[in-house]
Structures are given as structure tokens and as C-alpha cells.
Amino acid sequence: MSEGFTHVFEPGDPARTLLLLHGTGGDENDLVSLGRQLAPGAGILSPRGKVLENGMPRFFRRLAVGELDIPDLLVRTDELADWVTTAAGDYGFDPAGLIGLGLSNGANIAASLLFRRPGTLGAAALLRPMLPYPPPEDLDLRGAPVLVASGGHDQFVPAGESEELARQLEAHGAKVEFIFDPGAGHGLTQEDLKATFRWLEEIKSASVEEPR
Numbered sequence: 001m002s003e004g005f006t007h008v009f010e011p012g013d014p015a016r017t018l019l020l021l022h023g024t025g026g027d028e029n030d031l032v033s034l035g036r037q038l039a040p041g042a043g044i045l046s047p048r049g050k051v052l053e054n055g056m057p058r059f060f061r062r063l064a065v066g067e068l069d070i071p072d073l074l075v076r077t078d079e080l081a082d083w084v085t086t087a088a089g090d091y092g093f094d095p096a097g098l099i100g101l102g103l104s105n106g107a108n109i110a111a112s113l114l115f116r117r118p119g120t121l122g123a124a125a126l127l128r129p130m131l132p133y134p135p136p137e138d139l140d141l142r143g144a145p146v147l148v149a150s151g152g153h154d155q156f157v158p159a160g161e162s163e164e165l166a167r168q169l170e171a172h173g174a175k176v177e178f179i180f181d182p183g184a185g186h187g188l189t190q191e192d193l194k195a196t197f198r199w200l201e202e203i204k205s206a207s208v209e210e211p212r
Contacts, residue, residue: 004083005047008032012043014093016204019084019121020046021106023128025056035101038193039200043093047083049105051076059109065156070133073112080109081117099203100124101196104156104186108132111165114146114174115139123203125196128154128186130161135168142173145206147199149192151184 008028018039020031028048035044049059051072060076061069088095100121102110107129113120115135123145146169150162159180166178179195 004086005050005080007045007047007087009046009087009091010036010044011091011093013041013097014043015097015207016041017043017045017088017093017098019098019100019110020044021059021100021102021110022046022049022057023104023106024053024058026103026106027057031101031103031106034193038101038197039099039204042099043091045084045087045091045093045098047080058105060105066130068108068132073109073132074116077109077112077116081113081120084120095120096122097207098122099200101127102129103127103188104129111169114141114144114169118144125149125199126162126165127188127192127196128157128162129165130157131165131168135172139172141169144174145199145203146174146176147196148176148178149188149195150178150180151186151189152180152182153185156186 018035020035022030028046032046049057051058051061060073063069098121100110107126110124111129112132125147127149148162148166150159166176170176181191
């Protein structure tokens with residue numbers, strides 16, 4: 001893991017681990033306390049993005065606000081997916097139980113993981129995401145739970161972008177819950193957090209009820 005990402009790992013239920021992916025300017029510590037609150041008892045894996053934009057960590061480059069560097073995003077997506085697989089072996093958690101929770105830039109690379117490396121995430125909460133690029137036509141996300149949270153006053157991601165992402169995920173088989181707060185900006189609200197907590201609890205209940 002020395003070649004990997006600077007990160008925080010907190011052990012928990014090995015069948016349920018949160019992959020926390022921060023927004024621009026965040027780091028590996030940013031979402032840890034939030035992760036503990038949203039999924040008590042789950043393990044936590046929280047990497048720091050390797051790209052710097054004016055000194056602010058990100059998970060991949062962009063050319064301008066809302067204009068992503070897609071070749072870089074694809075390379076960084078593969079790198080993150082490979083690192084997560086290694087981390088699962090090193091830390092002894094079940095990769096099938098990995099739940100991505102990404103904010104803004106972190107949500108966009110989580111969406112790219114779903115598109116490019118399906119199976120890396122068992123589920124994903126995408127908070128203030130955009131559609132990073134069109135998904136492959138043969139993408140199969142059958143039954144994967146995905147939460148998409150959008151704000152009506154988001155100055156960085158128009159609500160239509162998040163809606164289009166939700167539509168594409170659903171079209172490829174994901175079980176999508178789309179939440180829209182007309183008064184919210186790019187920052188998270190209490191309503192976002194309540195909805196994410198409830199969604200995570202529903203996933204937990206569903207996994208307990210599944211026949212072994």
C-alpha cells in the first residue's frame with residue numbers, strides 16, 4: 001500500500017465498509033466523522049485525492065469548472081479501483097460490501113467507478129454529482145443501489161446534470177433513488193444527511209434479509 005493513496009482506515013464490520021471520497025480541497029480526514037454518523041459500525045476507508053489544483057486535493061484533473069479531463073479521470077478511476085482491491089486484501093474487509101460515499105469531485109469519480117469498473121462498489125451515494133461521461137452501452141449495474149442527491153441552487157452542478165446521471169444509472173439496471181432539494185446549493189444539508197442515513201439503513205436491512 002506504500003504506492004497507494006494517503007488514507008485513513010478504521011476497521012468495522014468487514015461485510016460493510018464505506019469508501020469516503022472527498023470534494024475539491026478536502027482530504028482523507030474530511031468525511032470520516034460524517035461516515036461514522038451515517039453508518040455506525042461500518043469500516044471506513046478514506047483516501048486523499050492525488051491531483052492538486054491550486055494546492056487543493058482532487059481525485060482527477062479538470063480543464064475548467066464543469067469541464068472534466070476525461071483521459072485523466074479514466075486513468076485515475078482504474079488506479080483507485082486497483083488500490084481499493086489491494087486495500088480489501090490488506091485490511092481484511094469484503095470488497096462486495098464496499099459502499100462508495102462521494103461528495104462533488106469524489107461523487108464524480110465514484111460515478112466513474114460504477115461506469116468503468118462495475119463491481120468495485122456494491123452501492124454508492126453520490127452527493128452533488130454530474131454525469132462524467134456517457135456510460136458504456138453494455139454496462140450492467142443490475143440491482144446496484146445508488147443514491148443521487150442534487151440541489152436546486154447548486155452553482156457548480158446544474159440539477160439537470162445530476163438527473164441525467166440518475167437516468168443513465170437506472171437505464172443500466174441500477175436501483176436509483178434520486179433526491180432533490182430545491183433550496184440547496186453545492187453544500188450538503190441536513191435533509192441530504194437524513195436521506196443518506198435512511199438509504200444506508202435500507203441497504204443494511206436488505207443485505208441482512210438476503211438468503212445466504
